[in-house]
Amino acid sequence: MQQVNLGMIGGGTVGSGVFHAWQKNGGLMAARLGVKLAFRNIAVKAFDEPRPYPIARSLMTTDWQEVVNDPQIQVVIELVGGCGIARTMILAALEKGKTVVTANKALLSAHGPDLFAAAAKSGANLYYEASVCGGIPIIKSLREGFVANQFPAIYGIVNGTCNYILSRMKAEGADFAAVLADAQKQGYAETPPDLDIDGFDAQHKIGILASLAHGFWVDHDKIHTEGIRDISKLDMEFAAKLGYTIKLLGIAKQISGGKPGIQASVYPTLIPNAHVLASVNGVFNACFVRGDIVGDTLFYGRGAGKDATASAVLSDVADAALDLKNGAKVRVPPFVAHAKNVRVVPMDEIVSRYYVRFSVVDKPGVLAKIAAVFAAAKIGISSVIQPEGHEGESVPLIFMIHDAPNAAMRRSLAKIAKLSVVKARPVMIRVESFE
Amino acid sequence: MQQVNLGMIGGGTVGSGVFHAWQKNGGLMAARLGVKLAFRNIAVKAFDEPRPYPIARSLMTTDWQEVVNDPQIQVVIELVGGCGIARTMILAALEKGKTVVTANKALLSAHGPDLFAAAAKSGANLYYEASVCGGIPIIKSLREGFVANQFPAIYGIVNGTCNYILSRMKAEGADFAAVLADAQKQGYAETPPDLDIDGFDAQHKIGILASLAHGFWVDHDKIHTEGIRDISKLDMEFAAKLGYTIKLLGIAKQISGGKPGIQASVYPTLIPNAHVLASVNGVFNACFVRGDIVGDTLFYGRGAGKDATASAVLSDVADAALDLKNGAKVRVPPFVAHAKNVRVVPMDEIVSRYYVRFSVVDKPGVLAKIAAVFAAAKIGISSVIQPEGHEGESVPLIFMIHDAPNAAMRRSLAKIAKLSVVKARPVMIRVESFE
Numbered sequence: 001m002q003q004v005n006l007g008m009i010g011g012g013t014v015g016s017g018v019f020h021a022w023q024k025n026g027g028l029m030a031a032r033l034g035v036k037l038a039f040r041n042i043a044v045k046a047f048d049e050p051r052p053y054p055i056a057r058s059l060m061t062t063d064w065q066e067v068v069n070d071p072q073i074q075v076v077i078e079l080v081g082g083c084g085i086a087r088t089m090i091l092a093a094l095e096k097g098k099t100v101v102t103a104n105k106a107l108l109s110a111h112g113p114d115l116f117a118a119a120a121k122s123g124a125n126l127y128y129e130a131s132v133c134g135g136i137p138i139i140k141s142l143r144e145g146f147v148a149n150q151f152p153a154i155y156g157i158v159n160g161t162c163n164y165i166l167s168r169m170k171a172e173g174a175d176f177a178a179v180l181a182d183a184q185k186q187g188y189a190e191t192p193p194d195l196d197i198d199g200f201d202a203q204h205k206i207g208i209l210a211s212l213a214h215g216f217w218v219d220h221d222k223i224h225t226e227g228i229r230d231i232s233k234l235d236m237e238f239a240a241k242l243g244y245t246i247k248l249l250g251i252a253k254q255i256s257g258g259k260p261g262i263q264a265s266v267y268p269t270l271i272p273n274a275h276v277l278a279s280v281n282g283v284f285n286a287c288f289v290r291g292d293i294v295g296d297t298l299f300y301g302r303g304a305g306k307d308a309t310a311s312a313v314l315s316d317v318a319d320a321a322l323d324l325k326n327g328a329k330v331r332v333p334p335f336v337a338h339a340k341n342v343r344v345v346p347m348d349e350i351v352s353r354y355y356v357r358f359s360v361v362d363k364p365g366v367l368a369k370i371a372a373v374f375a376a377a378k379i380g381i382s383s384v385i386q387p388e389g390h391e392g393e394s395v396p397l398i399f400m401i402h403d404a405p406n407a408a409m410r411r412s413l414a415k416i417a418k419l420s421v422v423k424a425r426p427v428m429i430r431v432e433s434f435e
Numbered sequence: 436m437q438q439v440n441l442g443m444i445g446g447g448t449v450g451s452g453v454f455h456a457w458q459k460n461g462g463l464m465a466a467r468l469g470v471k472l473a474f475r476n477i478a479v480k481a482f483d484e485p486r487p488y489p490i491a492r493s494l495m496t497t498d499w500q501e502v503v504n505d506p507q508i509q510v511v512i513e514l515v516g517g518c519g520i521a522r523t524m525i526l527a528a529l530e531k532g533k534t535v536v537t538a539n540k541a542l543l544s545a546h547g548p549d550l551f552a553a554a555a556k557s558g559a560n561l562y563y564e565a566s567v568c569g570g571i572p573i574i575k576s577l578r579e580g581f582v583a584n585q586f587p588a589i590y591g592i593v594n595g596t597c598n599y600i601l602s603r604m605k606a607e608g609a610d611f612a613a614v615l616a617d618a619q620k621q622g623y624a625e626t627p628p629d630l631d632i633d634g635f636d637a638q639h640k641i642g643i644l645a646s647l648a649h650g651f652w653v654d655h656d657k658i659h660t661e662g663i664r665d666i667s668k669l670d671m672e673f674a675a676k677l678g679y680t681i682k683l684l685g686i687a688k689q690i691s692g693g694k695p696g697i698q699a700s701v702y703p704t705l706i707p708n709a710h711v712l713a714s715v716n717g718v719f720n721a722c723f724v725r726g727d728i729v730g731d732t733l734f735y736g737r738g739a740g741k742d743a744t745a746s747a748v749l750s751d752v753a754d755a756a757l758d759l760k761n762g763a764k765v766r767v768p769p770f771v772a773h774a775k776n777v778r779v780v781p782m783d784e785i786v787s788r789y790y791v792r793f794s795v796v797d798k799p800g801v802l803a804k805i806a807a808v809f810a811a812a813k814i815g816i817s818s819v820i821q822p823e824g825h826e827g828e829s830v831p832l833i834f835m836i837h838d839a840p841n842a843a844m845r846r847s848l849a850k851i852a853k854l855s856v857v858k859a860r861p862v863m864i865r866v867e868s869f870e
Contacts, residue, residue, distance in 0.1 A: 021583050021728045022583075024727070024728070025583050025584065025585060025727070025728065028585065028650075028773075029582055029583055031650070031771065031773035032578075032582055032650070032767075032771050032773060033582065033767065034767070034768075034771070129580075135726070135728075135729035135730065135732065136732060137572075137575075137576050137579070137580025137581070140572075140575065140576070140579060140580050141572045141575070141576065141580070143467075144572070144575060144750060144753065144754065145564075145572025145575050145576070145747075145750050146572070146746060146750065147464055147467055147468065147749070147750050147753045148456050148457075148460050148464055148745070148746050148749035148750060148753070149460065149746055150460060150463065215466070215467070276711075276714060276735065279711060279714060291570070291746060292459070292460070293456045293459070293460065293570070293742050293743075293745055293746040293749075294570035294736060294737065294742065294743050294746035294747075295570065295736065295737045295740075295742065295743055296736065296737070297570065297571060297734070297735060297736035297737075298733070298734070298735035298736070299732075299733070299734060299735075300711065300732060300733035300734075300735070301729060301730065301731065301732035301733070302729065302730045302731070302732075305730075307728050307729065307730065308728075308729050308730055310583070310728055311581060311583050311584055311726060311728040311729035312580075312729075314582070314583035314728075315579060315580050315581065315582050315583060318579065318582045318583070319579065322766055322767060326761060326762075326763035326766055327761075327762070327763070328761035328762070328763065331757055331761055331766075332467075332468065332469070332757060333469075336466065336467050336469070338463075338466035338467060
């Protein structure tokens with residue numbers, strides 16, 4: 001049986017997970033694929049760094065260049081992460097004509113086109129299934145399973161840390177800060193947590209999905225991104241009373257009205273409880289994909305962790321091995337830029353629905369003053385709720401708003417914030433109806 | 436750009452759906468794949484048969500042999516269905532060395548190994564993504580996305596007709612017969628409906644998934660199959676009160692205790708409402724896949740219909756075209772039988788949980804008599820519910836049973852049915868806890 005030789009850079013949590021999965025099921029993979037996969041060398045930070053699964057000492061090196069320079073190694077797995085040395089490693093491997101498998105969403109987000117150009121130049125391939133939604137085969141499904149589709153809408157719960165925090169806030173009626181602190185203690189959130197909770201990790205992932213779906217590389221700077229830092233227990237409760245759950249969504253949508261283009265964004269969203277995404281809890285990820293041919297679909301699974309990520313990494317390795325076995329090192333290029341002159345629609349132009357909560361003084365005329373600002377901006381109010389039972393200087397006043405451009409909404413809220421009857425910065429969370 | 440020529444046999448609902456999807460997105464597919472797909476000939480029953488999308492007259496023939504014998508055609512799409520002439524057509528195409536794409540689950544179920552042997556003999560490939568779960572890329576995900584996994588458990592809602600009927604029975608508190616009749620009127624169920632509602636369509640599909648997952652072709656005769664004909668409004672209601680939803684599940688499980696093997700079966704199942712499969716309603720399909728590396732995952736989408744099926748057919752066509760473009764007509768064989776001597780565990784040996792409803796006379800001592808039969812068979816009762824408010828000669832008595840072998844359960848129910856206090860055939864529905 002033909003053999004494909006593997007090298008890996010990164011032998012910590014995920015790296016040892018890949019090695020362990022290969023030890024357990026490598027024989028099965030060979031039987032399924034008709035090609036044997038063999039690890040030759042694994043570059044680690046330190047031989048004795050803590051790792052959940054052991055790696056044979058004889059397979060380890062502390063010099064990553066050994067992996068990249070080994071002429072026997074045909075596939076290099078990069079699990080270092082980040083935009084620093086990992087970039088040098090990947091470019092070095094591609095330059096040597098080696099196929100690269102990576103889980104590095106941050107690097108792809110920042111330098112995707114450069115990496116793909118380097119791969120094209122040397123006729124090598126670059127696989128990245130593990131970069132989005134962990135073990136869920138969402139990259140393969142968009143690229144291959146749904147190759148006959150355009151994608152009117154993709155909605156993803158793509159960050160496990162945020163989903164874990166929001167799920168616990170809802171289930172326990174707890175505050176963001178308390179849940180975050182506990183999540184950090186339990187290893188579900190990093191310290192500092194910014195990359196996750198400010199939405200940047202989700203931005204990297206939805207950027208990759210949007211690019212793949214729409215055939216041009218979406219510049220991460222154009223992805224409007226909000227995190228979950230400002231989601232309060234109070235808004236979670238009001239959302240629940242209104243029949244909604246708050247989730248951080250990555251969104252990639254075709255915008256057809258007005259000047260067409262693609263919406264690519266990340267923000268907390270009120271989701272109707274009846275929608276399947278509202279039931280995705282804890283560290284799980286899910287992608288709701290609407291294809292123009294296939295209709296509505298959903299993919300659900302673990303979005304991170306050593307084992308789920310290992311499953312995705314090894315599926316890329318299998319594809320790479322089949323390519324090599326069949327003598328075509330690149331069956332399809334890692335990314336095909338086929339769409340020209342497509343614009344990313346600025347958030348200001350996007351039409352959304354909104355949940356808005358004001359803290360107002362409890363006296364007559366307040367509602368009229370706020371409603372007047374909305375009316376002047378031609379923003380239609382679909383309902384107003386003033387919950388009972390709130391005492392004190394200020395009371396909450398909640399508006400549900402139908403279909404208004406974000407620019408109009410932003411300007412109106414700025415005006416309303418300045419009214420003397422409004423006691424705190426208005427809270428605005430978009431509402432998604434999945435229509 | 437290289438071109439791959441397609442022929443299709445079947446130009447009715449699904450066939451015209453494939454043609455329409457190709458008309459709409461064929462250019463996009465070419466851009467993504469780097470290879471042009473061109474229809475050369477489509478064999479139809481009659482030029483003027485009713486079809487939802489038109490097909491150009493110049494592309495149609497009423498002689499399927501023209502498609503198979505055209506030396507220009509490299510890929511033949513078979514959408515005739517059934518186990519008759521479709522088999523001849525596929526074998527003829529494979530013999531000519533053409534790649535075949537089929538949606539024919541009945542044929543695969545009955546003759547899978549013969550078809551794959553024919554493909555292997557002539558070095559052709561046989562793709563079948565559209566045979567299971569319509570547009571959901573479940574075949575590709577099991578074969579490629581999860582290639583590094585063993586599959587401890589797969590649970591699928593794989594028949595849209597049954598799921599539509601059960602969903603409506605639950606939502607409307609309606610009887611099976613009434614919903615079936617209306618479903619037939621509306622085109623959601625065939626006349627006669629047996630293939631669907633007696634579980635045979637689900638049997639074909641779970642058989643294909645089980646075979647692919649476990650590496651040996653599961654003989655359809657060994658798949659224990661029950662349909663939904665006997666599910667009553669009453670049991671639906673009691674299940675709901677107990678926190679469950681009744682779904683028809685296809686199940687493929689690794690059995691490790693006792694004599695190991697594979698469970699492959701189809702039967703109605705009580706699913707805890709909190710489980711994501713309980714929320715899959717209407718004609719939608721879903722597959723819950725547990726991989727030993729990836730963990731729990733779910734795939735959801737339309738399980739049938741011209742468009743969803745077209746999406747799956749064209750994804751297979753794309754794979755076939757990439758194979759041909761790269762000069763390797765078979766990248767991986769359509770089915771790899773790598774597991775030897777694995778047995779399908781007979782239903783009698785399978786350990787399940789159960790919901791059992793008896794109709795009994797309302798007098799003292801009845802419970803003791805029934806409980807004594809279970810006790811003698813060493814079957815543990817986890818709870819007993821005698822609902823209030825039922826009047827008349829007989830009253831319902833419901834047992835929830837933990838972990839008993841099906842043989843013991845079957846024998847005990849036969850004994851209990853003979854008790855003079857029991858007034859009707861006992862109802863037994865298995866309970867799945869997904870542990």
